[in-house]
Amino acid sequence: MPVERPLPEPRGTVVLIPAGALVLGGDLGGTSTRIAIADLEGNVVGRGAAAGGNPTSHPASAAANFGQAIQQALAGLDPAHPVDPAMVKTAVIGVAGGSALSRPEVRAQFDAAWSGAGLVCEPQYIGDLEVAFASGTPAADGAVLIAGTGSNAGLVRDHRLVRTADGHGWLLGDDGSGFWLGREAMRSVLRALDLGEPIGPLGEAVVRAVLPNRDETAVAEREGYDRLRDDLIRTVNSRPPVLLAELARTVVTACDAGDETAYALVKRAAELLTETVGRLRTTSDNGPLVLAGSVAGESSPVGRLIRQSIRDHFDGEVLTARDGVGGATWLALGALDPGLASGENHTRLVTPPA
Incomplete structure (x- = not known):
C-alpha cells in the first residue's frame, strides 16, 4: 500500500511514495567512499565504506570501491534484514573530482557498479561543495568553503551550487590549502638554504618528514647544506606533487609549538582562504558559511584564524561541516519529497554514529 504522500514531479505528474521507500546518500572522496541508506524518518538502515572513490585519478578502482561500499550498505545494519535495492527510490551522491563522470x-564504470548492485533508480551525482554545505546546515542558502588537500568555495541557493571560487587544482590555485601550506613550507626551507641561514624548527621538521633516513649531522656543514638542498629538491620532484600536502600537518604542529615561520604561513593561508570566500560573498550576505576539510577544522590553527577573519568581514553564522554522507542522504530525502528534508531528519543524519 502506498503512503498518501503525493510527490509533485515535472509537468504536473503526481507520484505516490510507496511504504518502505528508502533513499541513498553517498560521499566519494579521494581517501574514502561512504554510502548510507535511510528510511523516510531519517533512520539509517545500511552503511558501507571502502577506499577512495574520486573518479579523476583512478576511475577503475574508484568505481570498484563505489560498488563495494554500495554492496556493504545493502547488506544492512542487521545482517538478518538486508536492504531491498528496489526500495531505494532516490540517490544523491557527492563526488570529489566529479567532472570526470x-x-x-x-561514467560507464560507475553505472556498472550501480546496476550490478541491483539498484534501479537514477543516481544524482553532485559536487562535494553541495554535500559539505548540506552536512553543516539545513538552510537553503549560504556559502561553503572546503580547505583540505585542495581548497574551493561555493555559493548555494535553494540547496544548489550556483557559483564557485578557486578549486583550480594545485598547479593553478587551491590557495591556502594543505598543498599550499606544504609547498610554502618547503620553499621556506630552500630559501634559507640558498642564503646559508639556519632552517629553524619548522625547516628541521620538514627535512625529517621528507628525508626520514638522512644523517642530520651533515646539515651543520656548508657542503652539507648544499647536499641537503639537492636531496630535498630531488626527493620532492620524484613524488606526485600533491604529496606536499602531507607537510601541512608539519606546519600546523610547528605553529602550535610557537614557530614563527609556521605561524606566518598559517596566517597567510587563513588570509587567502578568506579572500576566496570574499569572491562569492558580500558584507550584506547573512546566510551561514559552512567550513569543511582538515585545514579549516576547528582544531586547526588555520581554521581558528579563518573563523575569526570571517566573523570580522562577513555577517551570518560560521558553521562546521559534519557527516558528509549524512548530508547527501538528507538531500536525497529532499529530492524524494521536500517535506522530508526537515531539521529533525537533518540532525539525525549528520550526527555521526557512536
Whole structure:
C-alpha cells in the first residue's frame, strides 16, 4: 500500500511514495567512499565504506570501491534484514573530482557498479561543495568553503551550487590549502638554504618528514647544506606533487609549538582562504558559511584564524561541516519529497554514529 504522500514531479505528474521507500546518500572522496541508506524518518538502515572513490585519478578502482561500499550498505545494519535495492527510490551522491563522470568511459564504470548492485533508480551525482554545505546546515542558502588537500568555495541557493571560487587544482590555485601550506613550507626551507641561514624548527621538521633516513649531522656543514638542498629538491620532484600536502600537518604542529615561520604561513593561508570566500560573498550576505576539510577544522590553527577573519568581514553564522554522507542522504530525502528534508531528519543524519 502506498503512503498518501503525493510527490509533485515535472509537468504536473503526481507520484505516490510507496511504504518502505528508502533513499541513498553517498560521499566519494579521494581517501574514502561512504554510502548510507535511510528510511523516510531519517533512520539509517545500511552503511558501507571502502577506499577512495574520486573518479579523476583512478576511475577503475574508484568505481570498484563505489560498488563495494554500495554492496556493504545493502547488506544492512542487521545482517538478518538486508536492504531491498528496489526500495531505494532516490540517490544523491557527492563526488570529489566529479567532472570526470562526464567522460562516457568513466561514467560507464560507475553505472556498472550501480546496476550490478541491483539498484534501479537514477543516481544524482553532485559536487562535494553541495554535500559539505548540506552536512553543516539545513538552510537553503549560504556559502561553503572546503580547505583540505585542495581548497574551493561555493555559493548555494535553494540547496544548489550556483557559483564557485578557486578549486583550480594545485598547479593553478587551491590557495591556502594543505598543498599550499606544504609547498610554502618547503620553499621556506630552500630559501634559507640558498642564503646559508639556519632552517629553524619548522625547516628541521620538514627535512625529517621528507628525508626520514638522512644523517642530520651533515646539515651543520656548508657542503652539507648544499647536499641537503639537492636531496630535498630531488626527493620532492620524484613524488606526485600533491604529496606536499602531507607537510601541512608539519606546519600546523610547528605553529602550535610557537614557530614563527609556521605561524606566518598559517596566517597567510587563513588570509587567502578568506579572500576566496570574499569572491562569492558580500558584507550584506547573512546566510551561514559552512567550513569543511582538515585545514579549516576547528582544531586547526588555520581554521581558528579563518573563523575569526570571517566573523570580522562577513555577517551570518560560521558553521562546521559534519557527516558528509549524512548530508547527501538528507538531500536525497529532499529530492524524494521536500517535506522530508526537515531539521529533525537533518540532525539525525549528520550526527555521526557512536
